[in-house]
Amino acid sequence: MATGRTHRPATRSRGIPEATVARLPLYLRALTALSERSVPTVSSEELAAAAGVNSAKLRKDFSYLGSYGTRGVGYDVEYLVYQISRELGLTQDWPVVIVGIGNLGAALANYGGFASRGFRVAALIDADPAMAGKPVAGIPVQHTDDLEKIIEDNGVSIGVIATPAGAAQQVCDRLVAAGVTSILNFAPTVLSVPDGVDVRKVDLSIELQILAFHEQRKAGEPTAAAHGVAGAPAAPTAPAAAAAASAPAAPAAAAATPGSRKGRPEGDVPAVMPA
Amino acid sequence: MATGRTHRPATRSRGIPEATVARLPLYLRALTALSERSVPTVSSEELAAAAGVNSAKLRKDFSYLGSYGTRGVGYDVEYLVYQISRELGLTQDWPVVIVGIGNLGAALANYGGFASRGFRVAALIDADPAMAGKPVAGIPVQHTDDLEKIIEDNGVSIGVIATPAGAAQQVCDRLVAAGVTSILNFAPTVLSVPDGVDVRKVDLSIELQILAFHEQRKAGEPTAAAHGVAGAPAAPTAPAAAAAASAPAAPAAAAATPGSRKGRPEGDVPAVMPA
DNA sequence: AGATGTGAAAAAGTTCACAGCG
DNA sequence: CGCTGTGAACTTTTTCACATCT
Known part of the structure; x- marks a missing residue:
């Protein structure tokens, strides 16, 4: 069969930017909460805080939907809930x-x-x-x-x-x-x-791996977190030095020599040397 | 306080771009699969296909880690598994x-x-x-x-x-x-x-809401829906549709000139109006 | 005054296309 | 040759800052 495209729908964004679409549900959730507390209006500042984004971004996002706010006042909560719901296609089942x-x-x-x-x-x-x-x-x-x-x-x-x-x-x-x-x-x-x-x-x-990446970077900061990082495990002086977690069925070791490494972004250099 | 959350926790100096970090686990998974099948090397093209990204992106991503490939050959699977694992901080528990x-x-x-x-x-x-x-x-x-x-x-x-x-x-x-x-x-x-x-x-x-957004756009798009599916994928079920509007979704016909477009998108005018 | 809406600038991310090494 | 590594072009997203409207 035709190995399908894993491409994303190439966002024919004549409309709303993908990044904005991804945030609409966030705004909607915040707005729904406000609605339940019968709050009539919100400013971009307040709503942005509730949704965890900055206000300029929020205003820009809303600007793609249309002009739904009132200058000097803010946004009507109910109205916005409706508009965003509609935009997301949530008014249908x-x-x-x-x-x-x-x-x-x-x-x-x-x-x-x-x-x-x-x-x-x-x-x-x-x-x-x-x-x-x-x-x-x-x-x-x-x-x-x-x-x-x-x-x-x-x-x-x-x-x-x-x-x-x-x-x-x-x-x-x-x-x-x-x-x-x-x-x-x-x-x-x-x-x-x-x-x-x-x-x-x-x-x-x-998600966990992404967190681990950042977590790893933190080790070595004034902010505690001194979990036995034990430094980078002996750099693999050889290509297939994989001694990592799992390495099933891997004769490895005798692999080729991916030799010459050039300049890496910066220090840390894992002493990889060509044979 | 209201510490804005994730500002840009990313590496302060120039490190690996966040977008790249987010893809490393994907590459790692594909590589691990290859490793289990004892495949010794892969080209950027093959690996990219397995990870669902395009090869230029993959090569660029790897370039941030260093030069771990061999021209004319490709990448040593085991070696790359190790390097990415280390970069992600997975060599520790x-x-x-x-x-x-x-x-x-x-x-x-x-x-x-x-x-x-x-x-x-x-x-x-x-x-x-x-x-x-x-x-x-x-x-x-x-x-x-x-x-x-x-x-x-x-x-x-x-x-x-x-x-x-x-x-x-x-x-x-x-x-x-x-x-x-x-x-x-x-x-x-x-x-x-x-x-x-x-x-x-x-x-x-x-995630579902984002899908719904795109799904909504499809209903009414003359887009090449010819993915050989028998029977009409039936328009999104019964439009329970909320009160407002009998107005059909915006007819994406006109290619709308991206210009000074004010007001709201055409054809909405909900019955719900702010006070 | 007080907040929105938005051009314009900056930053981040993606794609191109090809030099260059094996 | 074949395939990586990468500068450069291009696209998308974020941020700035301020004109504009109530």
């Missing part, structure tokens, strides 16, 4: 299916934030026959065999994949073939999909 | 605590990808006394009262918050006070932390 009802899938099914916005869990699907019929979060799990029918019957266009990595691509292909055009992927795999299908991924492990 | 052992917290505790890299679940913490001692994923849940002691005893610097939104900030404050300097937040709330503390958030609801 989005039926969603969750495929892979393991620990994570079940947790997602139980997640309240799901329904609180325009999303409705239309069905839960799992490949394990033993789960079929068993209710999770009040919804009976259905078998993968019926995936296509479920998608069609419910007019689902958004699918959530919470299967093991190995099954993700296959499930993805079936979802797409059945008409799903947006996928939220929790499996630690890169999914390839045809153009026109959006994929967003959530990967716990990746 | 990171004890992590998960606070809030509900559906999600439990799922996270059971998540395998956790341990597969340098992360180790050092403790599970929950505010419910009834959960104390109960084992989840083989680890006994401890009570929130002991949070500080747990953090210190285990030298934890990374915390995962999976509590309800209402408890998140408080838990965050305690974690930070106890010495945690990196937080992965699953609660749908903006956390405020002092400088020097990194926060990353994972919000299911936000």
